[in-house]
Amino acid sequence: MNYTFIALVENKPGVLNRVASLFRRRNFNIESLAVGRTDNPDVSRMTIVVSCPNGDVDAHRIEANLYKLVNVIDVQDVTHQPSVTRDLALIKVKVAPDRRAEVNGLAEIFRARIVDVAPDSVIVEITGTEDKIEGMMELLRPIGIVEMVRTGQVAMTRGVNDGVRRMPGMSDRHYEEVPVAAMVP
Amino acid sequence: MKLKGAEIVWECLMREGVEVVFGYPGGANMPIYDAMLNYPVHHVLVRHEQGGAHMADGYARVSGKVGVAMATSGPGATNLVTGIATAMMDSVPVVFITGQVAAHLIGGDAFQETDVTGITLPITKHNYLVTRADQIAETICEAFYIARSGRPGPVLVDICKNAQVESCEFVYPEEVKLPGYQPVTRSPRSLLDEAVALIEKAKKPVILCGHGVLMSKAEEELMQFAVKTQTPVTSTLLGLGAFPASHPLSLGMMGMHGEAYANNAIQNSDLILAFGMRFDDRVTGTLKTYAPKAKKIHIEIDPSEVHKNVFVDVPLVGDVKTVVSDLIPLVDEYDHDEWLEEINNWKNEADSRSIMNWEDDGKLYVAHLIGDIWKATGGGAIVTTDVGQHQMWTAQYYQLDKPNRWITSGGAGTMGFGLPSAIGAWFAAKDQEIWAIAGDGGFQMTAAELTTAVQEGANVKIAIMNNNFLGMVRQWQEFFFEKRYSAVNMLTPDFVKLAEAHGVPARLVTKREEVGEAIAWARKTRGPVVLEFRVEQEDAVYPMVPAGSALHEMIRRPVKQAA
Numbered sequence: 127m128n129y130t131f132i133a134l135v136e137n138k139p140g141v142l143n144r145v146a147s148l149f150r151r152r153n154f155n156i157e158s159l160a161v162g163r164t165d166n167p168d169v170s171r172m173t174i175v176v177s178c179p180n181g182d183v184d185a186h187r188i189e190a191n192l193y194k195l196v197n198v199i200d201v202q203d204v205t206h207q208p209s210v211t212r213d214l215a216l217i218k219v220k221v222a223p224d225r226r227a228e229v230n231g232l233a234e235i236f237r238a239r240i241v242d243v244a245p246d247s248v249i250v251e252i253t254g255t256e257d258k259i260e261g262m263m264e265l266l267r268p269i270g271i272v273e274m275v276r277t278g279q280v281a282m283t284r285g286v287n288d289g290v291r292r293m294p295g296m297s298d299r300h301y302e303e304v305p306v307a308a309m310v311p
Numbered sequence: 312m313k314l315k316g317a318e319i320v321w322e323c324l325m326r327e328g329v330e331v332v333f334g335y336p337g338g339a340n341m342p343i344y345d346a347m348l349n350y351p352v353h354h355v356l357v358r359h360e361q362g363g364a365h366m367a368d369g370y371a372r373v374s375g376k377v378g379v380a381m382a383t384s385g386p387g388a389t390n391l392v393t394g395i396a397t398a399m400m401d402s403v404p405v406v407f408i409t410g411q412v413a414a415h416l417i418g419g420d421a422f423q424e425t426d427v428t429g430i431t432l433p434i435t436k437h438n439y440l441v442t443r444a445d446q447i448a449e450t451i452c453e454a455f456y457i458a459r460s461g462r463p464g465p466v467l468v469d470i471c472k473n474a475q476v477e478s479c480e481f482v483y484p485e486e487v488k489l490p491g492y493q494p495v496t497r498s499p500r501s502l503l504d505e506a507v508a509l510i511e512k513a514k515k516p517v518i519l520c521g522h523g524v525l526m527s528k529a530e531e532e533l534m535q536f537a538v539k540t541q542t543p544v545t546s547t548l549l550g551l552g553a554f555p556a557s558h559p560l561s562l563g564m565m566g567m568h569g570e571a572y573a574n575n576a577i578q579n580s581d582l583i584l585a586f587g588m589r590f591d592d593r594v595t596g597t598l599k600t601y602a603p604k605a606k607k608i609h610i611e612i613d614p615s616e617v618h619k620n621v622f623v624d625v626p627l628v629g630d631v632k633t634v635v636s637d638l639i640p641l642v643d644e645y646d647h648d649e650w651l652e653e654i655n656n657w658k659n660e661a662d663s664r665s666i667m668n669w670e671d672d673g674k675l676y677v678a679h680l681i682g683d684i685w686k687a688t689g690g691g692a693i694v695t696t697d698v699g700q701h702q703m704w705t706a707q708y709y710q711l712d713k714p715n716r717w718i719t720s721g722g723a724g725t726m727g728f729g730l731p732s733a734i735g736a737w738f739a740a741k742d743q744e745i746w747a748i749a750g751d752g753g754f755q756m757t758a759a760e761l762t763t764a765v766q767e768g769a770n771v772k773i774a775i776m777n778n779n780f781l782g783m784v785r786q787w788q789e790f791f792f793e794k795r796y797s798a799v800n801m802l803t804p805d806f807v808k809l810a811e812a813h814g815v816p817a818r819l820v821t822k823r824e825e826v827g828e829a830i831a832w833a834r835k836t837r838g839p840v841v842l843e844f845r846v847e848q849e850d851a852v853y854p855m856v857p858a859g860s861a862l863h864e865m866i867r868r869p870v871k872q873a874a
């Protein structure tokens with residue numbers, strides 16, 4: 127199953143490479159990875175979606191190994207936490223002027239926006255969960271998708287809830303003791 | 312004070328207390344070598360950068376300080392790679408400083424440009440690319456801090472040529488700012504209490520002592536804990552020396568070539584106390600049947616090692632010395648006489664098979680030779696090894712009572728490690744006797760460093776155990792490939808002449824009766840000496856747990872009738 131981690135890292139050259147290499151080196155498959163600056167210019171935030179065939183055991187390993195990177199400041203696993211996750215997609219659809227209304231209609235239903243109109247195509251911008259984006263794609267496909275791009279998922283927990291932190295003492299934030307029994311496959 | 316980047320490098324090394332560096336110059340680090348002339352540092356010109364890396368490694372392991380090795384860009388840096396990986400696998404603090412092409416040339420495939428930080432990313436604890444002079448001081452300060460703190464390891468600093476020649480204001484940082492790097496040293500009381508509850512209940516406990524005990528200088532605490540709780544101690548290959556081999560509670564080495572009684576103790580124990588070790592596959596055998604009856608307490612500074620190979624009941628993340636000191640007052644005195652008695656019976660059974668009890672049959676066995684060197688040196692020498700059968704026999708029979716004198720490549724198993732690490736060790740302990748035990752195969756991998764030993768007057772005694780085979784691979788082919796020998800039969804040079812060509816006095820030993828005298832001669836001859844022993848070609852290291860077997864499924868040395 128896919129797990130979602132939020133990692134705060136130092137905003138320095140090469141840090142993305144270190145994180146990506148770690149997943150390759152430890153033989154994990156990244157489903158999506160989104161990085162951007164935070165309100166603190168020295169800190170970047172990554173949302174990493176990774177496939178974890180061994181569930182929490184893998185999640186523990188990933189967290190522990192992320193902390194081995196000197197530039198990683200904090201890691202939380204938000205997989206099972208109430209959180210808001212968003213993906214943004216730009217989808218270019220080949221559409222003749224007389225069928226534009228159809229695309230418009232679909233966009234409205236999905237709360238998407240038409241952000242560019244050319245003589246024979248439009249670009250649709252859609253934000254939402256993965257499911258919602260896939261749903262929209264499904265309906266646009268018969269009309270004709272020319273190209274599309276997605277940012278990858280970003281995530282934030284709701285309210286004051288934090289994700290799970292399994293590593294005691296690794297960051298100054300609260301961590302949860304995860305009993306071994308719960309992890310043993 | 313304005314200084315050139317190259318000078319700043321040395322200013323930093325001086326402040327870190329560096330006395331010796333092992334290196335090799337080239338285009339991209341020439342400014343550093345030029346600046347070196349004005350600093351009171353001893354530079355050892357090695358013959359191959361791999362040798363330099365192993366020397367810095369051996370120096371670090373013996374001195375407990377951070378070792379330093381240098382190389383130029385491109386091929387110089389790539390030659391370091393094996394040495395860096397070796398230090399990484401064994402958690403040895405070494406700072407590697409490499410030259411890089413000028414920053415504006417990076418990415419353009421300039422002459423001798425190699426992406427060294429890219430190559431070494433997975434084999435360093437951390438690495439840096441420095442493109443400006445004003446980054447050097449902070450970077451080197453961080454590099455030393457990261458290398459020696461937490462779980463130690465190699466750190467590489469790649470310095471662009473322009474940064475070496477540009478000038479800037481020099482200030483050495485008073486402290487490092489690393490928000491993402493905070494090694495945990497202490498375990499919470501709640502977990503200590505859980506551990507104590509397991510210790511109280513245990514009837515058959517055993518301590519697994521790893522390299523972490525030596526790294527954290529916790530030998531004294533280990534002794535107190537073991538004696539107070541009457542818990543026997545077995546060591547990993549790298550943990551040897553942390554607990555005296557002659558102590559009644561010592562079980563020697565565990566694992567693939569460990570003592571049968573140590574492995575049996577683990578398989579039968581009801582509580583495992585892992586002190587600074589990482590349950591490597593070479594010590595556990597197959598995990599499915601590993602220590603099936605035991606609860607497990609794991610004291611380990613690196614949280615990523617906890618639950619990695621073996622699920623443990625109580626993880627105590629922290630520095631071994633601190634955590635064990637915290638534990639000692641919480642535990643009562645116990646005796647485990649029945650358990651120790653059970654182990655003693657296994658010990659006696661092992662004795663009946665020991666090659667050490669064989670009568671002299673005129674042949675040279677490595678085990679006997681190691682025993683002879685042990686006797687001659689009173690067991691007190693610093694011993695380095697290469698990798699292979701001779702390494703395992705040395706681990707088994709050079710029984711150590713003191714720490715930090717056993718230098719071997721464990722995690723990486725790097726052939727060619729023996730001679731250069733001995734030279735490095737000598738720089739850390741010039742007043743001590745140093746022996747490098749090498750195989751005929753591995754010795755040839757870094758034999759060029761003999762000249763380095765001569766140039767430096769390194770007082771190291773080199774024993775080449777020549778079985779004319781890549782012995783350990785031959786043993787596997789004998790055991791697991793129906794004796795189909797493939798690419799293990801090796802023509803060796805005349806090692807005596809080879810040594811003499813380098814200016815090293817040398818002797819060939821082919822008979823038992825020559826052994827004692829040869830060892831005595833080597834010991835009293837100043838400077839490097841080579842002894843070549845023509846040993847029994849097809850002896851095997853016992854016991855052996857075949858890879859993937861259970862730890863108690865050992866191939867044992869057949870009992871030999873007394874001659």
Ligand SMILES: Cc1ncc(C[n+]2csc(CCOP(=O)(O)OP(=O)(O)O)c2C)c(N)n1
Nearest residue numbers: 699700701724726750751752753781782783
């Ligand atoms: C650099 C390197 N290459 C290959 C190996 C695989 N290997 C392990 S032991 C061994 C044989 C070593 O032979 P020798 O040095 O003669 O020692 P012996 O086992 O005979 O004592 C080999 C080839 C290795 N460990 N390191």
Ligand SMILES: [Mg+2]
Nearest residue numbers: 750751780782
């Ligand atoms: Mg050999």
